[in-house]
Amino acid sequence: MARARIEELTASAERDFLLDIFNRRGFARELHRSIAFIKRYDATGALVVLDVDRLKPINDTFGHAAGDEVLKAVARILSEQVRSSDVIGRLGGDEFGVLLWHLSESDARAKAAELEEAIDRLSxxxxxxxxxxxxxAGVALLDKRVNPVRALEEADRAMYIRKAQRRHEVRA
Known part of the structure; x- marks a missing residue:
């Protein structure tokens, strides 16, 4: 009984209560596991970090319930767009992470673009x-040489570069 309760509490500590996907802690654990698997079996993968655009103005204008609706829709889209073997998590307020397995670099970048487009279509x-x-979205490739902290930093950096590009595209 106590063991089951401990497992239940551990699981809830790694889940985002609003979205029922991994939170940052759970996602970090899965990222570490994934990289260990990749190193052991010489596999490949990719980490995609996505930042929801315009969430703050939505929260400020329409309230946090509206922002929560946006976050739930994004989590649903991510779940629909990736394989069941892939991993989705909420890294922070408006930031999500996706672990993708067995992809080439071009496939990983194409999947990141698909995720952006699917979320862009939401109204x-x-x-x-x-x-x-x-x-x-920003992408970091996962191979046997990468470590989890560097992978997150690389994907995060790529996401901020992409965010700046998209802002420029909107103005142009």
């Missing part, structure tokens, strides 16, 4: 206004 109606959120 939300709050009151009498329809708004879009969107997402910017």
């Amino acid at each position: 939300f109606t709050f009151g009498d206004q329809t708004v879009r959120a969107g997402a910017s």
